[in-house]
Amino acid sequence: MSEKRIVLKNCEVIDPRHITTYLTRDGFRALEKAQKEMTPEEIIEEVKASGLRGRGGAGFPCGLKWELARNAPGDEKYVICNADEGEVGTFKDRYILQNDPFTLIEGIAIAAHAIGAKQGYIYLRAEYHHLLDSLVNAIDQAKERGFLQHVDIDIREGAGAYVCGEESALMDSIEGKRGEVRYRPPFPPTKGLWGKPTIINNVETLMNIPQIILNGASWFNQIGTERSKGTKVFSVSGDVKRPGVYELVLGTRLKELVEELALAEKVKMVQVGGATGRLVPYDMIDTALSFETILGAGAITVFDQSRDVIDIVYRTMEFLAEESCGKCAPCREGTEAMVEILGRFFRSEGMEKDIRVLEELSSAMMLSSLCGLGQAAPIPVTDSLQYFRNDYENRIK
Amino acid sequence: MRKIEKITVTIDGSQVSGCEGMTILELAQQNGIDIPTLCHSPELTPIGACRICVVAVEGSRTLVGSCHTPITQGMVIYTHSPKVLETRKVIVELLLASHCGSCYMCEKANVCQLRKIAADLEVGLPRFQTRKRYYPIEDVSPYIQRDLSKCVLCWRCVRACNEIAKQNVFGIAYRGFNSKVVVDFDQPIDKEVCQDCNVCIDICPTGALSKPREVGEEKKGRPLVISS
Ligand SMILES: Cc1cc2nc3c(=O)[nH]c(=O)nc-3n(C[C@H](O)[C@H](O)[C@H](O)COP(=O)(O)O)c2cc1C
Ligand code: SF4
Numbered sequence A: 001m002s003e004k005r006i007v008l009k010n011c012e013v014i015d016p017r018h019i020t021t022y023l024t025r026d027g028f029r030a031l032e033k034a035q036k037e038m039t040p041e042e043i044i045e046e047v048k049a050s051g052l053r054g055r056g057g058a059g060f061p062c063g064l065k066w067e068l069a070r071n072a073p074g075d076e077k078y079v080i081c082n083a084d085e086g087e088v089g090t091f092k093d094r095y096i097l098q099n100d101p102f103t104l105i106e107g108i109a110i111a112a113h114a115i116g117a118k119q120g121y122i123y124l125r126a127e128y129h130h131l132l133d134s135l136v137n138a139i140d141q142a143k144e145r146g147f148l149q150h151v152d153i154d155i156r157e158g159a160g161a162y163v164c165g166e167e168s169a170l171m172d173s174i175e176g177k178r179g180e181v182r183y184r185p186p187f188p189p190t191k192g193l194w195g196k197p198t199i200i201n202n203v204e205t206l207m208n209i210p211q212i213i214l215n216g217a218s219w220f221n222q223i224g225t226e227r228s229k230g231t232k233v234f235s236v237s238g239d240v241k242r243p244g245v246y247e248l249v250l251g252t253r254l255k256e257l258v259e260e261l262a263l264a265e266k267v268k269m270v271q272v273g274g275a276t277g278r279l280v281p282y283d284m285i286d287t288a289l290s291f292e293t294i295l296g297a298g299a300i301t302v303f304d305q306s307r308d309v310i311d312i313v314y315r316t317m318e319f320l321a322e323e324s325c326g327k328c329a330p331c332r333e334g335t336e337a338m339v340e341i342l343g344r345f346f347r348s349e350g351m352e353k354d355i356r357v358l359e360e361l362s363s364a365m366m367l368s369s370l371c372g373l374g375q376a377a378p379i380p381v382t383d384s385l386q387y388f389r390n391d392y393e394n395r396i397k
Numbered sequence B: 001m002r003k004i005e006k007i008t009v010t011i012d013g014s015q016v017s018g019c020e021g022m023t024i025l026e027l028a029q030q031n032g033i034d035i036p037t038l039c040h041s042p043e044l045t046p047i048g049a050c051r052i053c054v055v056a057v058e059g060s061r062t063l064v065g066s067c068h069t070p071i072t073q074g075m076v077i078y079t080h081s082p083k084v085l086e087t088r089k090v091i092v093e094l095l096l097a098s099h100c101g102s103c104y105m106c107e108k109a110n111v112c113q114l115r116k117i118a119a120d121l122e123v124g125l126p127r128f129q130t131r132k133r134y135y136p137i138e139d140v141s142p143y144i145q146r147d148l149s150k151c152v153l154c155w156r157c158v159r160a161c162n163e164i165a166k167q168n169v170f171g172i173a174y175r176g177f178n179s180k181v182v183v184d185f186d187q188p189i190d191k192e193v194c195q196d197c198n199v200c201i202d203i204c205p206t207g208a209l210s211k212p213r214e215v216g217e218e219k220k221g222r223p224l225v226i227s228s
């Protein structure tokens, strides 16, 4: 088995209400080491050498992001923890926030020290409002113990928009504006929140930091594959007997997670990465889960043979059309056009020419949309056209 | 004082140079290369919403918006590659598909930038059957008429009101396909400040914003003839 607990090390072990239970498990020792024995540059070097990549979906090298922010001119800098977790089928950040808020706070504190930020924010998904008190309590306890003298950590709650998990829309939302995507460059490490250098990291990314600092980059570096170091926390749902959160070494085969751990049977297809994730037909179930192959934010949605692919793709597209921020034309109009076409296939009223139209529209959206939502929205369409083309052809009037 | 750096880039095969901070669009225009734009206006801060100005840049996974992307040393740019043209066409086609299409009776038909871009890119009847955007005409104000069925969501009016007229009358509400330029909590425009400023009307690329028309008044501009 390839299960390994790094990120989830303390989950269901410590009491999330009491910092003392965390302190007995090396809690805040990494922060102490980072502050007393290392320079900010050394911390960043360590994170870079670890090979840690972002766990929020895009897989950007974490250390490099920090370095850009550290080197950007200015005294006012920000750290943001992305706890919006809006991706369909993800619930691993919720599990982490619920069970181990302290490691996250320590990770944020180390990040702030490394880039020179005096203010940190946790952007909490609106639907996770029930976790607010527990997070505030954890921050207060860390503060009382004197761990947060160099940084203030505040929580900002979202208002329920998927796109606000996207980093630039998220910053708009924190600034009190309508959450809308901004064009890049400039990127957040040079010009982010209120125009100041900012790093935005996913909850799980930051959870890795304390152990990288304590155990060293070379320890972390041995786990995983060539370009995917460490573990990944997966949220498994759908047609499985044991849905839930699993932490596996990167590079583990999808088959092991879906069939051996989650006990799925008669699998038709697995969606890896949520609404804009890849569709993996059963005959490719041996694919490894890594940045080199498929990963996303780790949403694993399993569909068995009773499911209809067109139905799944159609409903996914309805979701994306509703969640498009509406700023850029290819995403705003393109998702709407796709809903119309897929709706006809769903009702077995497809037309011969629709398939080509879908392909050309997909290409234009992927190439020109302003953010990851519009760029990745066509993926379920192109993947299903590739692996389940018959399902479309059978529904042409 | 900081010296302004010269930057050399390759655009459509020729080497040219520009200054630091210049956008790809500005450099192209300086070199006589025409890139279509819709949401962009030189008087306003760029917003990158319409995506019609996209160009290909070597090494970039996606196309990039030329109206907001600064040039960098050694950049290799293609402004009219087949992929670029195809993408621009699909975007215009999408905008036309949901557009009301009553050009024959539109006040601004002869000066409409959407029609002009569609003609230049040779976009024919759209292949999409998207629903049409429909909103009743807002003609409460004697100074400005809004027909948002014709709006292409370029945000020019929003930015012009904010940046040029310094009034901030417009905002955006709703999301996705239902996004809409609104006044206050989506009320018909009838503001003291909106009298004879005309800034937004002049900058709107379509017939969405206009002066209420007097009976018998002629249409603006010369008839737009689309050559085949
Ligand atoms: C539409 C959209 C939604 C996103 N939602 C989330 C989210 O809920 N949580 C998250 O961590 N990242 C999300 N991201 C990715 C963020 O933009 C960003 O890449 C990430 O937070 C960076 O952190 P990382 O480098 O630690 O992964 C989203 C991206 C897009 C395009
Ligand atoms: S009303 Fe005119 S200027 Fe305003 S967003 Fe619509 S098309 Fe652009």
Ligand code: FES
Binding pocket: B036, B037, B038, B039, B040, B047, B048, B049, B050, B051, B052, B053, B054, B065, B066, B067, B068
């Ligand atoms: S003109 Fe550049 S995005 Fe609209």
